[in-house]
Amino acid sequence: xxxxxxxxxxxxxxxxxxxxxxxxxxxxxxxxxxxxxxxxxxxxxxxxxxxxxxxxxxxxxxxxxxxxxxxxxxxxxxxxxxxxxxxxxxxxxxxxxxxxxxxxxxxxxxxxxx
Amino acid sequence: xxxxxxxxxxxxxxxxxxxxxxxxxxxxxxxxxxxxxxxxxxxxxxxxxxxxxxxxxxxxxxxxxxxxxxxxxxxxxxxxxxxxxxxxxxxxxxxxxxxxxxxxxxxx
Numbered sequence: 715x716x717x718x719x720x721x722x723x724x725x726x727x728x729x730x731x732x733x734x735x736x737x738x739x740x741x742x743x744x745x746x747x748x749x750x751x752x753x754x755x756x757x758x759x760x761x762x763x764x765x766x767x768x769x770x771x772x773x774x775x776x777x778x779x780x781x782x783x784x785x786x787x788x789x790x791x792x793x794x795x796x797x798x799x800x801x802x803x804x805x806x807x808x809x810x811x812x813x814x815x816x817x818x819x820x821x822x823x824x825x826x827x828x
Numbered sequence: 829x830x831x832x833x834x835x836x837x838x839x840x841x842x843x844x845x846x847x848x849x850x851x852x853x854x855x856x857x858x859x860x861x862x863x864x865x866x867x868x869x870x871x872x873x874x875x876x877x878x879x880x881x882x883x884x885x886x887x888x889x890x891x892x893x894x895x896x897x898x899x900x901x902x903x904x905x906x907x908x909x910x911x912x913x914x915x916x917x918x919x920x921x922x923x924x925x926x927x928x929x930x931x932x933x934x935x936x
Contacts, residue, residue, distance in 0.1 A: 756832075757914065757926035770923075804871055816861065817916075819871035 717741065718820035720805050726826045727795065735790040735823045737805030746788040747817065748780060749804040757804070763788060764810065795827045830855040830919050834927035841905050842935050849900040849930045851915035858918040860891050862900050865912040865929070874900070874913075905934045 718739045727733050739746060748760040762770035763782040777799075779791040788805055805820040831854040841847055851860070862874040875882050875889040877898065882889055886906075891898040902909055912929040919925060 756928045757916070759924050806871075816873060816876040818873055819863070821870045 718805060718807055718818050720803075720820035720823050722823060723821060724824050724826075726828065727792070728828050729795060729797070731795075732791070732793040734792065735803055735805075735825075737788040737790075737820055739786055739788075739805075739807040739818070739820075741807055741818060743807040743809050743818075744785050745808045745810055746782060746785070747806040747808075748788065748790050749806065749819075751802040751804060751822075752798075753801075761790075792825075795825075797827050800825055800827045830857070830917065830925055832915065832917055832925050832927040834913075834915060834930050836930060837928070838931045838933075840933045840935065843905055843907060845905050845934075847902045847905060847932065849902070849913050849932075851898040851900070851917075851927055853896050853898075853917050855896070856920060857893070857896075858920060860893075860898050860915060860917045862889055862898070863914045863916065864909075865914065867911055871914070902932075905932075907934045907936050910934045 721736045745764045747762050750758045750760055759772050760774045761780045766782045766785055777794050781789040802822045802824050804822045806817040808817045833852045835850045839847060859878040861876050864872045864874055877889045877891045879891050879893045886903045888901045898915055910933055912931050914926050914929045916924055916926045
């Protein structure tokens with residue numbers, strides 16, 4: 715499989731649930747990103763990882779917890795979310811971070827919090 | 829912080845028409861990228877274009893960094909071109925800012 719993949723594609727969860735979003739890139743990139751896209755809002759950068767180290771955290775609430783075990787995989791662990799967290803969560807990768815490189819996006823996970 | 833303004837916010841065209849989408853940014857940027865988000869939400873990389881002009885089939889883009897704008901041209905529009913087009917800029921401090929997008933509807 716090529717490119718950037720995300721699972722699951724759709725997720726419905728209650729506010730007390732704990733779930734994780736998974737992103738995998740098959741491009742040999744060293745940087746990975748989480749974005750949030752809410753309805754009628756611009757895309758928001760949440761986290762940036764470069765060589766498995768977090769280099770950016772844009773004031774994201776602690777109920778979102780990223781994990782990057784290696785340069786090919788990125789997780790977003792979710793717990794005690796709020797209905798306003800319902801959004802499309804996009805993962806992206808690039809060759810390197812901090813020195814903008816072309817980003818390639820996964821298909822996204824559409825999250826609904828009830 | 830830097831402002832990224834895209835225009836028009838919405839555009840409805842008949843199949844076969846040409847269109848120009850604009851991205852203005854308020855400060856110097858390191859780089860700029862154009863994306864197409866299809867109706868299923870998937871974000872597709874179109875152009876990585878910090879300056880100059882690039883072409884890919886019916887699409888082309890021009891960035892004039894000194895004047896702080898970029899244009900995306902779509903010629904002979906097809907219904908599959910429908911979706912939202914985003915530009916994203918990288919600020920001098922490496923932060924990435926997206927515009928709000930242009931929603932394009934191509935009618936058959």
